[in-house]
Amino acid sequence: MLLTWSVAASAQQSLEGMLKERVLGNPDATVELIEYSSLTCPHCASFHKETLGQVKKEFIDTGKVKLVYRDFPLDGLALRGAMLARCAPEDRYFAYLETLFHNQDAWTRAADPIGALGQIARLGGMSKERFEACMADEKLGDGILQIRLDGQNAHDIKSTPTFVVRANGEQKKVIAGAQPFAEFEKVLRPLVGGS
Helix, strand or coil: CHHHHHHHHHHCCCHHHHHCCEEECCCCCCEEEEEEECCCCHHHHHHHHHHHHHHHHHHHCCCCEEEEEEECCCCHHHHHHHHHHHHCCHHHHHHHHHHHHHCHHHHHCCCCHHHHHHHHHHHCCCCHHHHHHHHCCHHHHHHHHHHHHHHHHHHCCCCCCEEEEEECCEEEEEEECCCCHHHHHHHHHHHHCCC
16 A cells, blocks of 8 residues: 555656755755765765765764765766656655665666666556656756756766765865775764764
8 A cells, every 4th residue: 555655656746856855864964975976887886885884874874964865877877777766756765776776787787778777666666657757757857967967067076976075064075986984984074073
């Protein structure tokens, strides 16, 4: 029953709702870790598989840091993956991202990558009709590309993943690449206090 409701609810999402900022953690945290990532980027997948869990445990789950995820698709397939995640119910967004990053090799190298995305969508409870409507939503695709362009213009993003660290609205540091946890700790710890 809940699954049916969430799929029906996702079909009613507005374009504005699908494109709104996605935040993991306490939305009121004063320290922001803004991630610019592409779903087809192997380095981005490495960050999500190897480093994000520890960043989440140490900083996000404690309420001290929020992760703001911003799409930065490097190709058409990454754009389709980003569209899929944004068509999911908002409370499932990060679960879709995690699935897409953790299974990146499988769906990006499939003989039919869009079909593989469709399979992920159905496993996540999205109907075939909703998935097809999502993939055909040009305004959603344009909105995601605008997020990329805004990031490029505001922060001179040139590669993925790139992380912009801000505290109290002020940019403090840019971390480029899938760095180890120690690099994130070195930057975040002084901003949140503690040793």
